[in-house]
Amino acid sequence: MKTLEFAVQRLSKAALVVVGVVVLNFLLIHLAPGDPASVLAGEAGAGDAKFIAQLRAQFGLDQPLYVQLWTYLKGVLTGDLGYSYRNQVPVATLILERLPATILLTGCAFIFSLVLGIALGVLAAYRRGSIIDSAVMTGALIFYATPLFWIALMAVLVFSINLDWLPPFDMETIGAGLTGWARALDIAHHLILPTVTLGLFFTAIYTRLTRASILEVMDLDFVKTARAKGVPKARIIRRHVLRNAILPIFTFASMQAGQLVGGAVLTETVFAWPGIGRLMFDALMQRDYPVLLGVFLVTAIVVVIVNLVADLLYRVVDPRIEAAG
């Protein structure tokens, strides 16, 4: 099977990429100035050399770098991502705890931006040159140009503080003790602001991309063939244009899906969302190397998997890919 062969080939390459990412991150982090031992010791109020040396020995920071790297790599292979200096819990546990929240947020933002962006793009292209087209494209330009954090802050200001429609932070109402559907609704309610904030920038990109792609495809010969067959315009857009125009959007979406975990750092921090992004931010402030490395590793794996799936899907979406090899 050609597809199977392709998958095996890509998987082996993907594994190499992940190992490369781990090694590179490890070295980069240790190149950065600052030492977790001194940060921890400083916070404990005992910055003397002896205590710091003791901490360094405890975390293995006194070993040569290549020994530390080797130890870390061996750990990663067995699923041991190290121990958080700060939280005194295994990194893997910490990440697994936070991962669902991030996947929920980024997944929702991804679907939100993709669906809304494509819909608006189709609308703008279909009504090319009309007021609707100008309005959609102006809106897209505004959200494309506005920084994410500003949108986040304004959204909180308007919808939470002034209008009091939506909760400003966290994933669910603390201490409400809700279960079942009530809890799901509560989470959904909390999800709206961060999702929209995180998704708006990408919505703007999809809108522009979709419109441009559709207009380009509409000029192609096979669209003329479809018209010569007597196919009505709406069906031409649906059956001929969109199917072909979706290819560049698909490519971009697969890149975005990888970026979403990284892009969530800002949103999760502003909205106090208990996900990986905020974990990363906190770990960064606290020089919690194992946690940082763990988050980077998981992010890299997500990116690699998403790309792999995208490549496989692309072969389904575009039958010409397989022939080209």
Added chain:
Amino acid sequence: MEMPRAPLLSVQNLTIPLPVGLDRRYAVETISYDLHAGEILCVVGESGSGKSMTANAVMGLLPSYLKPSSGRILFRGRDLLTMSEPELERERGRSVAMVFQEPLSALNPLMTVRDQIAEVMEVHGEGDAMTRDQRVLDLLNYVGLPDPQILRDAYPFRLSGGQRQRVMIAMALALEPAMLIADEPTTALDVTTQAQILELIRRIQRAKGMGVMFVTHDFGVVADIADRVVVMERGLVVEQGTADEVLNRPKHPYTRRLIAAVPHREAHAVRAATGKEPLLEVKDLRKIYRSGGGFFSKPRVVNAVNNISFTLRRGETLGIVGESGSGKSTLGRCILKLTDVDGGQVLFRGRDVVPLSAGAFRPMRKHMQMIFQDPFASLNPRQTIGRILTDGPVANGVPYNQAEARARELLDLVGLDASAFDRYPHEFSGGQRQRVGIARALALEPELLVADESVSALDVSVQAQVLELLQDLQRRLDLAIIFITHDLRVAAQICDRIAVMYRGEIVENGPPEQIFDAPRHAYTQRLIAAIPGREWNPRAAVIDLKEKQR
């Protein structure tokens, strides 16, 4: 004589204005012609004549910035120009169908053949899924496609050019329309495939009694299939009549000029190049393309050039003729060392260039130059003609003043105005650009020119001028020319010898008379038989007329 009957299609005084600022005011101006059921009407003209425009106007497929300003297009007595879009949609595909020039881009790349053909029936509410499926199978059979059972589930990219065009025709026939519009349907195809498609269109037209409007630039094709002919020039109908009238007794000067320019195998005096020393000797040249192949699969191997040998003397033109994929362009690239070679020798002035490194070959490169096919893509749009013509010599160490003087001479030599020196390529027509391409090749004073399909993108009248220019330059500069083309008629007109290539090999090699009158290889025979309009002698038509006028 037949009884006069109402025409199927009647274009009456149609005028379509062009947007302001173009070189003329009207795309087509007060044109009128009729198409009757059961006849093939050829609309013939050069690029920009408005011939495709009328076809698109009939289908209601003009781009939005072009709107007919006056006239009528009556189809079965109803004016298509006054119909609403939904009304037109009902007619398109059902009573009028269209086949386009580029069979690859005209098919949706992401839909199977079956879905694309079935869609015509679907949108016109014809049959159910089962009957439509059966009809698709019948249609694919009818247009002569192999294995319709398998082929119907294929995507267009899997099919050859000829097969794609057959699919287009099957699609057009799905609802048995009364009228078929074919816009240059065979222009993108190889000559043997073209002959098959023309045969198919003629067969279908007779069987179904359709009216066919066939748009083409090729008088050979017109001679093969037309019942009646409309000749267009710059938006005007300059002449119309029966095929016999227009082809053999053309009245309008433009028609006569066009017909006189049609390349035709006219026994041209073979110049005595035989006594001269060989400039180029190619011995057992081989080039293999390998593609695909991974961990588990073997690479696909194509012998693009397979053990090819020939000799070329100064002042001689060798035609390399073949269909797409025959390896003719690869051969040209191998000789000029534009690609690696897998075996054999290329002796230029007795020295084998194959083993030379890029550095060692560089001083020799200026002696061997290439003229490319596409006069639009092969000139850098950001450089002036002067820059284009002087870059090569300057890079080869010629002082700029000298290179500039030479460039101006060359412009004169290829028949361009000296003012062209400071202008940009976009200011020139296709034929003029090809002259620039020739001037560029000559700027380095080469001894060997490789012309790869150099006149294929040009209109016949321009083509004739460029061919004449090449012949004239050859005589004056004693050039050796390798003329690569798919068009046997063009090769016959300019070449001293013709080598016919088929699947990487030269299957036959000889003077044009031998190739045309006594082809030995079966493939050459097929190729000769496929030349459109070979029964018709354009020279006789024009000469006859001149004599009559005297």
